[in-house]
Amino acid sequence: xxxxxxxxxxxxxxxxxxxxxxxxxxxxxxxxxxxxxxxxxxxxxxxxxxxxxxxxxxxxxxxxxxxxxxxxxxxxxxxxxxxxxxxxxxxxxxxxxxxxxxxxxxxxxxxxxxxxxxxxxxxxxxxxxxxxxxxxxxxxxxxxxxxxxxxxxxxxxxxxxxxxxxxxxxxxxxxxxxxxxxxxxxxxxxxxxxxxxxxxxxxxxxxxxxxxxxxxxxxxxxxxxxxxxxxxxxx
Amino acid sequence: xxxxxxxxxxxxxxxxxxxxxxxxxxxxxxxxxxxxxxxxxxxxxxxxxxxxxxxxxxxxxxxxxxxxxxxxxxxxxxxxxxxxxxxxxxxxxxxxxxxxxxxxxxxxxxxxxxxxxxxxxxxxx
Numbered sequence: 001x002x003x004x005x006x007x008x009x010x011x012x013x014x015x016x017x018x019x020x021x022x023x024x025x026x027x028x029x030x031x032x033x034x035x036x037x038x039x040x041x042x043x044x045x046x047x048x049x050x051x052x053x054x055x056x057x058x059x060x061x062x063x064x065x066x067x068x069x070x071x072x073x074x075x076x077x078x079x080x081x082x083x084x085x086x087x088x089x090x091x092x093x094x095x096x097x098x099x100x101x102x103x104x105x106x107x108x109x110x111x112x113x114x115x116x117x118x119x120x121x122x123x124x125x126x127x128x129x130x131x132x133x134x135x136x137x138x139x140x141x142x143x144x145x146x147x148x149x150x151x152x153x154x155x156x157x158x159x160x161x162x163x164x165x166x167x168x169x170x171x172x173x174x175x176x177x178x179x180x181x182x183x184x185x186x187x188x189x190x191x192x193x194x195x196x197x198x199x200x201x202x203x204x205x206x207x208x209x210x211x212x213x214x215x216x217x218x219x220x221x222x223x224x225x226x227x228x229x230x231x232x233x234x235x
Numbered sequence: 236x237x238x239x240x241x242x243x244x245x246x247x248x249x250x251x252x253x254x255x256x257x258x259x260x261x262x263x264x265x266x267x268x269x270x271x272x273x274x275x276x277x278x279x280x281x282x283x284x285x286x287x288x289x290x291x292x293x294x295x296x297x298x299x300x301x302x303x304x305x306x307x308x309x310x311x312x313x314x315x316x317x318x319x320x321x322x323x324x325x326x327x328x329x330x331x332x333x334x335x336x337x338x339x340x341x342x343x344x345x346x347x348x349x350x351x352x353x354x355x356x357x358x359x360x
Contacts, residue, residue: 010267011267014263014266014267015263015267017266018259018262018263018265018266019259021262022255022256022258022259022262025255025258026251026252026255029251029255030248030251033244033247033248033251035244039315039317039318040317041301041315041316041317042310042315044316044317045301045303045310045313045316046310048303048316049303049310053303054302054303054304055301055302056301056302056303056313056316057301057316057319057320057323059316060316060317060319060320061320061323061324065320065324068324069324072324072327072328075327075328075331076327076331078331079331079332079334079335080331080334082335082338083334083335083338086335086338086339086341086342087338087341087342127302128302129300129302133323133326133327197303197304198304217327224334227338228334228337228338228341
């Protein structure tokens with residue numbers, strides 16, 4: 001019997017190595033802990049009042065960092081595209097575990113409610129916590145519920161392609177219209193009066209863009225879920 | 236009794252230690268596991284610890300959520316919206332990278348039937 005076989009050396013060395021690394025990091029972080037973290041948050045909150053959007057996080061994501069969000073959507077699209085290319089298969093969805101009667105009935109009952117909640121979170125993104133990313137993921141979770149409960153269900157490919165194209169093109173078009181009207185990409189060219197703050201129709205283009213983001217994220221997440229589920233059977 | 240926990244300094248220290256403990260869990264899994272899906276799961280755990288760290292650093296129990304309304308535009312007691320927006324971006328990117336990595340792992344398993352990273356040595360020969 002060698003000593004190596006008795007002791008779980010890889011586990012112990014991994015434990016020690018990660019412990020040393022994390023303790024060093026913790027030491028650095030605790031010694032240099034700032035009293036107050038300085039960001040541009042207060043200035044952005046002051047500017048945010050001019051845009052007429054209640055939720056400041058939405059204003060930062062969609063308006064002040066709108067171009068970055070466009071890039072983020074592009075990253076998500078490229079990931080979805082790569083996943084579809086890697087896992088392209090024409091096999092039908094054939095999960096080995098049968099979904100039982102309760103799951104099938106409950107999913108039929110719950111699907112419209114989850115869909116409605118996702119759309120609510122998406123549309124009220126500029127007034128309350130939530131927004132396009134969160135609402136899109138909730139919609140995709142409704143589709144995922146149908147995918148795991150109904151074997152024959154398949155996300156309609158043509159509809160997904162149409163939705164994604166519509167969302168991506170209209171995001172860029174809104175940005176270009178802002179460039180033409182106000183000389184800034186994604187300029188807020190629709191009326192955004194501060195007295196309207198808190199109403200559903202407020203904030204100019206910001207709720208529009210977040211709804212577009214929600215459509216795109218929802219369709220891409222649904223496609224990712226379907227690609228992963230389709231493939232997991234025949235390996 | 237636990238009032239002292241509401242102080243911002245104490246919250247920062249608790250958040251730092253807790254998120255670094257979660258980071259340790261992820262790093263330990265990354266270093267010792269051999270299954271490729273488990274390695275991706277460890278990376279996801281490390282990511283979520285960093286999200287908690289970023290959000291927790293600017294958390295303050297005296298502040299309210301950064302949501303304005305038309306009567307109340309006093310911003311002096313509002314939380315900072317920037318870390319929330321940054322972490323929203325980071326979550327989406329992390330999810331996209333994780334999904335792509337898992338798809339590579341699934342396709343590799345389909346081609347070769349291997350999940351152990353020690354056996355992935357096709358490029359050596």
